[in-house]
Amino acid sequence: MSTRTVARQCTLCEAHCGIRVTVDDDRVTRVQGNPDDVLSHGYICPKATAMADLHHDPDRLRRPVRRVGDGFEEIGWDEAFALIGRGLRDVRRRHGRDAVAMYLGNPAAHSSSVIYGAALRAALLTKHFYSASSIDQFPQEFAAWKMYGSNVLMPIADIDRTDRLLILGANPAVSNGSVTTMPDAKGRIRAVRRRGGTVVVVDPRRTETARLADEHVAIRPGGDPYLLLGMLNTLVADGATEPQGFVPVAGWDALAELVAACTPEAMADRAGVDADTIRRLARAHRDARSAVAYARIGVCHQVTGTLTHWLVNTLNAVTRNLDRPGGQMFATPPVDAARLLRRLGSGYGLWTDGGDRKSFRTELPVVGLADEILGDGTGPGPVRALITYAGNPVLSTPQGGRLDDALDELDFHVAVDMYLTETTRHADVVLPPTSHLEREEFDLLFPVFSVRNNARYNARVVDPPAGALDDWQILAGVLAEVLPLPLRSVLTRPFRRLVDLLSPLRLAAIGVLTGPHGVLRKGPRGLTMGRIRRAPGGVDLGPLEPRLATLIATPDRRVHLAPPEFLAETRRLLGEDESDSEKAEFDLRLIGRRHLRSNNSWLHNIPTMVKGRDRCTVLMHPDDAAPRALTDGQPVTVRSRVGRIEVPVEISDEIRVGTVAIPHGWGHDEKGVGWTTAAAHPGANVNVLHDPAVTDTFTGNAAVNATMVCVTAVTP
Numbered sequence: 001m002s003t004r005t006v007a008r009q010c011t012l013c014e015a016h017c018g019i020r021v022t023v024d025d026d027r028v029t030r031v032q033g034n035p036d037d038v039l040s041h042g043y044i045c046p047k048a049t050a051m052a053d054l055h056h057d058p059d060r061l062r063r064p065v066r067r068v069g070d071g072f073e074e075i076g077w078d079e080a081f082a083l084i085g086r087g088l089r090d091v092r093r094r095h096g097r098d099a100v101a102m103y104l105g106n107p108a109a110h111s112s113s114v115i116y117g118a119a120l121r122a123a124l125l126t127k128h129f130y131s132a133s134s135i136d137q138f139p140q141e142f143a144a145w146k147m148y149g150s151n152v153l154m155p156i157a158d159i160d161r162t163d164r165l166l167i168l169g170a171n172p173a174v175s176n177g178s179v180t181t182m183p184d185a186k187g188r189i190r191a192v193r194r195r196g197g198t199v200v201v202v203d204p205r206r207t208e209t210a211r212l213a214d215e216h217v218a219i220r221p222g223g224d225p226y227l228l229l230g231m232l233n234t235l236v237a238d239g240a241t242e243p244q245g246f247v248p249v250a251g252w253d254a255l256a257e258l259v260a261a262c263t264p265e266a267m268a269d270r271a272g273v274d275a276d277t278i279r280r281l282a283r284a285h286r287d288a289r290s291a292v293a294y295a296r297i298g299v300c301h302q303v304t305g306t307l308t309h310w311l312v313n314t315l316n317a318v319t320r321n322l323d324r325p326g327g328q329m330f331a332t333p334p335v336d337a338a339r340l341l342r343r344l345g346s347g348y349g350l351w352t353d354g355g356d357r358k359s360f361r362t363e364l365p366v367v368g369l370a371d372e373i374l375g376d377g378t379g380p381g382p383v384r385a386l387i388t389y390a391g392n393p394v395l396s397t398p399q400g401g402r403l404d405d406a407l408d409e410l411d412f413h414v415a416v417d418m419y420l421t422e423t424t425r426h427a428d429v430v431l432p433p434t435s436h437l438e439r440e441e442f443d444l445l446f447p448v449f450s451v452r453n454n455a456r457y458n459a460r461v462v463d464p465p466a467g468a469l470d471d472w473q474i475l476a477g478v479l480a481e482v483l484p485l486p487l488r489s490v491l492t493r494p495f496r497r498l499v500d501l502l503s504p505l506r507l508a509a510i511g512v513l514t515g516p517h518g519v520l521r522k523g524p525r526g527l528t529m530g531r532i533r534r535a536p537g538g539v540d541l542g543p544l545e546p547r548l549a550t551l552i553a554t555p556d557r558r559v560h561l562a563p564p565e566f567l568a569e570t571r572r573l574l575g576e577d578e579s580d581s582e583k584a585e586f587d588l589r590l591i592g593r594r595h596l597r598s599n600n601s602w603l604h605n606i607p608t609m610v611k612g613r614d615r616c617t618v619l620m621h622p623d624d625a626a627p628r629a630l631t632d633g634q635p636v637t638v639r640s641r642v643g644r645i646e647v648p649v650e651i652s653d654e655i656r657v658g659t660v661a662i663p664h665g666w667g668h669d670e671k672g673v674g675w676t677t678a679a680a681h682p683g684a685n686v687n688v689l690h691d692p693a694v695t696d697t698f699t700g701n702a703a704v705n706a707t708m709v710c711v712t713a714v715t716p
Contacts, residue, residue, distance in 0.1 A: 007034050007536035008458045010048035011110045011436055012599055015176035015183040017044045018537055021437060021461045028437060028462065030053040036537030039410060039454050043184035045176065046597050046609070049408055053606040055462065059674050060418045061432035062465065070672070072420070072430070075595070077469065077477070080429055085481030087412035087428060091385040092482075099384040100482075101128035101373075103366065106136070106390020106600060112441045112504035113433075113471035117389055120479045127351045127359070128383050130366040135397050136297060137179055138360060138701035139305030146563040147313055149553030150342035152360055154450050156180040157294040157314065157330035159188050160542050162326040162534075163197040163621075164288035166281070168224055168312065169298025169705075173208040174594045178296050181450040188451070198288070200281065202227065202273075203298065204591055205619070205661055206654040217281070220272025220657040221589040222706040224295070224572070225304045228311035230267035230275070231282035232259040235318055238283070246323050246549045251562030256313065258567050262574070272656075286319045290326025301592065301705040304573065305696040310566050317559060323548040330547055333447035333520070334455040335511035341587060342553045354381065357700040365700030367692040370399040373406040385412040387478065390471070394422040395601045395667050398690035398702050400642055404670070416474050419605070420674030422667065431478075433471040438464040442508040452498065453493055455512070455527060456538030472504050505529070517541055557698055570695055579641055584707035586626065586640060590689065593661040601665035606677040616683030617650035619661040625651045628711065635714040638662065640707055643688035660711060662686040664704075 003024050009016040010031075018037020022030035031049045035042035043293050054060065061707050064080035065072035073441075075083075091099050102121055121129050133141070141151035148155075157180045159165060170178070172185035172243070182188055189212045201210040202217045210216040219227060227643035236259055242252035271278065285291045293315050301309040313328065321327030328337065347362040350684050353372055357365045364372075375381035386407070407413060409498035415424035416431045424430050433439075441458040464470075469477070476499040483495075509529035512518050519526035532539055554560060597609045604610055618638055620630070630636060632651045635643055638660070647662065655661055666683025668675055690704045 006459050006461045007036070008461060009037075009443070009456060010044065010051055011441075012047045012051065012460065012603070014110070014178050014181050015040065015175060015447075016181065016443055016446055016456070017176070018042075018456070019044060019046055019051070019185045020049050023461060026462055027133065028055055028239060034537055037456070038151045038538040038540040039450065039452060039456070043187065045348065047599055047603065050603055050606045050609055051208060053608060055435040055437045055580075057605060059605055059676055060435065061420070061430060062468070063673075065430050067428050067659070077467065080431060081477045081481055084414050084421055084429055084478055087414070088385055088482055091411050095382075095384050097125050098127050098382060100126050100387070101123055101369070101383045101385070101391070102126065103369070103391050103393055104131040104389050104682045105393075106394070107130040107390040107602075109445050111439070111471055112444050112508055113475060114445065114473035115504045115507060116472040116479065120387070120475050120482070123479050123482050127364070127374060129363040129367055130393075131363055132391060132396065134363070134365040134367070134700060135702045135704075137300055138365075138699035139300045139696050140179060140309045142306045143309035143313060143348045145348075146566065147310065148548070148551070149555070150338070151343045151346050152338045152448075153330065153551055154179050154449070155316075155322070155330060155551065156451060157292045158326050158329045158452050159192065159292070161288050161543065162192060162292045164285060164291035165189070165192050165197065165199045166202070166291065166293040167200070167209060167213075168202040168293065168308070169300070170294060170296035171203070171207045171209045171298075171594050173212060174596050179449050180294060181446045185209075187448055190211070192341045198284070204656040204659045205593060208594075208619070217277060220270070220401035220656070221591050221659055222302055223271035223273065224299050224302070224308045225311055225570070226267040226271040227273050227278060228308065228315055229262035230264040230271065230278040231285070231315060232261040232311070232318065233267075234264060234279045234282035235286055236260070240286070240318055240596060241422050243317050243320050243321060243322075246546050247552055248558045249317065250472050250556065250558040250560050254562035254567060258562065258570060267645040285315065290324070291319060291321050292316060292327045298591070298705060300696070300701060303694060303702060303703045305701055305703070306698040307566060307573070308567060310563070314561055317561060321557070323546045329544040330551055331414065331448055331450050331544055332453050332516050332541070332547060333450070334532075335444055335447075335508060335515050336542070337448050338445060339551060342551060357695075360699055365695060366393060366397050366701070367399065367695060367700065367702050368398070368645055369393065370402040370406040370692075373409055374402060380409060384410060386410055387414050387416075388423055388427070389475065392421045392423045392601045395685055395687065396666060398687040398704060400627040400691045400692050401688050414478065416471065419602070420672065421601070421668050425670065425672040425674070431474045433474055434464040437461040438468065439470055442505055442506060442532070444504075444508055444511070452543060453541035454538050455517070455532045455541060457529070457532045457535075460531065473500075481593055492596060498682045516699070565698070586710050588660050588709050588711060590638070590640070590707040590709045591659060591661045592686070593619065593663050594640040595663055598663060598665055604666070604668060605675040607677050610681045614630070614648055616663060616666040617648045619650050619652060619655050620711065621655050621657045621659070622651055622653055624660070625649065628713070631713070632714060636711050637714055638689060638709050638711050640691070640709045642691045645684035645686065645688055647684050649711070660709065
């Protein structure tokens with residue numbers, strides 16, 4: 001028996017923790033943390049161990065399959081690409097280029113293959129491009145664009161040097177950071193407290209992160225902007241003046257005027273936080289030697305997502321915690337993607353879909369995808385073909401339950417995926433990539449958002465079987481079929497050979513050479529891909545440094561504290577009557593929640609990730625359960641204005657009264673899905689409860705937090 005150990009990263013989530021993978025012959029026998037990793041220092045979560053199970057999963061597809069009746073049969077790669085080419089070209093010829101849509105799922109960003117995902121998207125020349133970003137971080141990007149001039153300039157929390165950490169709508173103890181890559185977030189949070197700092201978590205639930213904190217503020221779902229407005233009012237009333245820093249600001253007077261009426265007393269009921277607490281939080285943030293407010297997906301998933309991220313950034317700027325150690329900062333990654341992409345523009349409103357949802361960064365909000373396929377009831381919509389890559393929008397996006405049916409109405413659907421999922425089961429052709437452990441990669445995206453500058457290489461652990469293709473090779477193959485190549489039958493193979501020379505790894509090597517740490521900038525001691533490869537734990541490139549002055553992309557090179565559209569929307573919001581006739585029937589606010597052993601919808605087929613108690617439950621406070629005569633574990637119906645599901649109730653005082661929480665990514669009970677284990681633990685799809693018409697005001701990002709629901713016992 002031949003035994004070897006390979007160092008790389010777990011790429012299942014943004015943390016990209018360093019791992020050591022032990023292989024006996026071709027069998028992965030152990031996955032453990034890599035203590036030499038420059039970012040994670042030996043930490044891993046349970047998901048990392050699932051990489052071995054994913055690799056060996058008998059349900060994982062190994063060869064392309066095509067639809068035959070209600071099932072699928074294996075075919076060869078050449079036949080698959082030819083079939084795809086005919087199908088996509090036929091739709092474009094009959095209906096135009098905008099009739100082909102494309103959806104990129106979250107895992108696409110975890111691989112350097114995203115380069116070819118972007119290339120395919122560009123080659124399609126379609127307005128119907130979608131991604132998981134519009135069920136995720138669009139509000140964060142929009143706020144960055146308006147304040148700093150580019151959607152890629154999303155600041156990150158310098159957690160390793162801060163003296164005060166204020167967390168809103170994030171649970172890094174489970175996620176290990178998002179748009180702030182911080183593996184072993186638990187250890188980093190504990191370190192803030194050990195060095196005398198303070199951690200405060202603002203969340204309707206006493207999350208895993210809140211249990212590590214000095215203080216938990218159980219805010220009302222949707223109350224975040226009001227809390228922040230009250231904090232800013234306190235600072236201005238206490239005499240705050242225009243912040244001075246490395247980068248000048250614009251809009252101070254307009255901001256001060258806006259928050260003048262937002263006293264803590266006026267904001268308390270809307271925030272669900274008392275006025276004294278609002279004042280105390282504001283002054284503590286101001287008085288700390290360094291402080292950073294960090295907000296994430298919990299606030300993105302609200303109708304006020306963009307406004308909240310603007311106010312978070314503004315709070316950091318007003319307290320002089322922007323672009324300085326311990327505050328909000330910007331990484332200097334080995335391939336400086338933010339610097340390269342910051343001038344591309346946002347593409348905001350260049351086109352709209354049939355529901356007048358505006359484009360942003362040249363893509364449309366995914367909540368409108370079902371409508372674009374099904375049309376308005378008088379005929380089919382403009383989308384007749386779909387390419388999905390590493391995504392499961394049937395489960396992961398709110399579509400009013402219509403997307404599942406809509407996919408059956410397509411003329412052609414091709415999926416790049418390792419499994420037959422709730423989405424890919426509708427495809428005409430499914431193209432499976434190699435497993436994570438069969439790939440050789442270099443992480444391009446997440447060093448842009450890392451809490452410490454680093455460069456890490458992903459070594460191949462197991463050789464792929466003969467004929468298997470990586471994601472980027474598959475995408476390049478589809479690209480060859482949609483490009484207007486003359487003499488296609490003759491030139492397609494030479495084109496693919498040319499693409500092989502332009503692998504993501506080779507392109508990344510060029511980016512490293514020319515990047516801020518590369519030999520072309522730093523001389524002989526600079527970075528090369530070879531040096532990174534030879535470092536089994538990666539290369540530490542030092543702490544974050546102030547650099548907004550060189551990155552800022554606003555026309556006047558100032559930080560815009562008061563974008564006019566944000567001021568106008570805030571005034572409208574403050575004048576809004578919060579009374580709602582629906583609250584008599586739907587009296588509970590629904591929020592989401594994460595579990596350490598889940599990763600959206602695609603780890604539920606791994607037995608070790610679903611063993612134990614049922615995790616697809618509705619979490620409810622005892623004071624809400626008692627008047628409904630509900631007991632722990634009892635099946636209940638959760639109903640909203642647009643849908644209903646059945647799940648067990650889980651009763652706990654960790655959640656705020658009047659609030660319930662259900663995790664997303666479940667609902668594996670559809671016919672034709674190729675997940676054996678997941679089908680035995682189906683859970684329910686919480687997105688059925690969310691109205692796709694309810695979105696963030698500016699971006700169309702799905703607003704799946706604070707949905708009003710009612711909960712009743714299941715009747716026999």
